[in-house]
Amino acid sequence: MADEVVLLDFWPSPFGMRLRIALSEKGIEYEYRQENLRNKSSLLLQMNPVHKKIPVLIHHGKPICESLIAVQYIDEVWNHTNPFLPSDPYLKAQALFWSDYADKKIFDVGRKIWTSKGEEKEGAKKELIEALKLLEEELGDKTYFGGDNLGFVDVALVPFYTWFKGYETFGSFSIESECPKFIAWAKRCLQRESVAKSLPDQHKVYEFIVELRKKLGIEVRIALAEKGINYEYKEEDLKNKSSLLLQMNPVHKKVPVLIHKGKPICESLIAVQYIDEVWNHTNPLLPSDPYQRAQARFWADYVDTKIFDTLEKISKVKGEEETEVAKKELIEALKLFEEQLGDKSYFGGENLGFVDIALVPFYPWIKSFAAFVGLNIEDGECPKLIGWAKRCLQKESVAKSLPDEQVVNEFTRKIFGIQ
The missing domain is CATH 1.20.1050.10 (Glutathione S-transferase Yfyf (Class Pi); Chain A, domain 2)
Known part of the structure; x- marks a missing residue:
């Protein structure tokens, strides 16, 4: 394992999708190991003894846990091509901020839409749209959040798109009608092979x-x-x-x-x-x-x-x-x-x-x-x-x-x- 790159993951995880996209963008070959989370492998427990959760990137036999940390690691180690983070310290800080925002805002608010009722559900829908509109402002007229190339924020954010069908169906609303620029961005991302092959079909996620x-x-x-x-x-x-x-x-x-x-x-x-x-x-x-x-x-x-x-x-x-x-x-x-x-x-x-x-x-x-x-x-x-x-x-x-x-x-x- 010392010379291998291994990804411990479970296919519907948007957090694991980040690493799949990042590795693909860098052209890194790796071994993908699907975890049975009801009977976690001894390798997962050994490599992530604190949280015991996926995804875990293993490089040279050493684990890198937490998806955003792992994506940043990939960018720093394989820095010969397709940089995700800008070299300017301020722009880098901004990219890290918006990626963290995606972690804390999009997934948790989206979950409320399909688990709650009445006023709470309506509040979650409003909160999600407000968050996406804020991200639209940050995107501006750029092709990607990273500019002309896929960047750190794009890699962090686009996996959540796979959950949108569930949000829309159970929330009885259209994200595209509210945030057309955001959806257009997601579809541009999906035209990239690295993204298309890393994201599962929205219908499969919806089945969950x-x-x-x-x-x-x-x-x-x-x-x-x-x-x-x-x-x-x-x-x-x-x-x-x-x-x-x-x-x-x-x-x-x-x-x-x-x-x-x-x-x-x-x-x-x-x-x-x-x-x-x-x-x-x-x-x-x-x-x-x-x-x-x-x-x-x-x-x-x-x-x-x-x-x-x-x-x-x-x-x-x-x-x-x-x-x-x-x-x-x-x-x-x-x-x-x-x-x-x-x-x-x-x-x-x-x-x-x-x-x-x-x-x-x-x-x-x-x-x-x-x-x-x-x-x-x-x-x-x-x-x-x-x-x-x-x-x-x-x-x-x-x-x-x-x-x-x-x-x-x-x-x-x-x-x-x-x-």
Whole structure:
């Protein structure tokens, strides 16, 4: 390995794409090693013992971690061609500033667009557009941020373009209409072989987001199965939404949508409550007592707001300190649910109820995400909640509605590769 250049990476990582572009621009041959982030290689753990994350550039057997640091290293070592950073100290400082801005602003704000709702989502869309317009001003009339040639800021920024389709689809807006100069710049970058071969197709990146959001429909499927209701299941292609979906959910244009007698019921918890009220002859999901019913709604809403947000935080952690904080937050939330469960078989008592249906779809994701941060919730921290989840899975309505664990784990690997 002493004479080799090796890149430890995971293909959807925009941070790894930076190194691929940089190495290609410099004409450097290297060995590409795809990491399985659920079972990290001993080489990755040895080369990045602090963060244990990709990408890692290995040169002469020595690791260079953190993507912007690695791109700068590539530029300094292979300085015979295609310089990324200007020689002028001030211009170099400006390039480093805008690259750091891309790290701190674009990815985090973009993530909010597909993980949040309502005012928070609208705020994130506005914030992203403002950030891109600021970058348009910095670009000015230049071909690239680096001038006539691809530079440090271009290499740092263009990988995020692969995520734009996801932002636009889940945010219901057009980045190109708002920031045409920025999109034109990205398309110019893609005409370069170094960029085109290093960036994955936008649709593949979009699939990651779609897979994570599919869990939202599971609640409705369990409720229908519990009530013994026959229904037609239509799988939506969210890259090419059906006219029926657009007609039935014109506000959010999202799944799941329950259609009953030609009328749409949107938002999963609202749809589950509708199912309980309409088909009230069997297996009640909500208690008849108004206070207990209010409590069930509260805890179901807590699932939607707290559990999802905590898992989203875990997927973004950097460094041991952030990881420990996210782990603690997840355990605290799960222990709160254990207290609420008490000695009951289900949150609904002896029978599956509203809170059970709201929470159990998250179980495969909780288990998978926890494993990635070294948290064993099965044997250690939350045995009562795990026992509850396994009881739920013994019910046919749950077992046939939840995704296969392998599918969840595969998607989680992709999520944790984006670092």
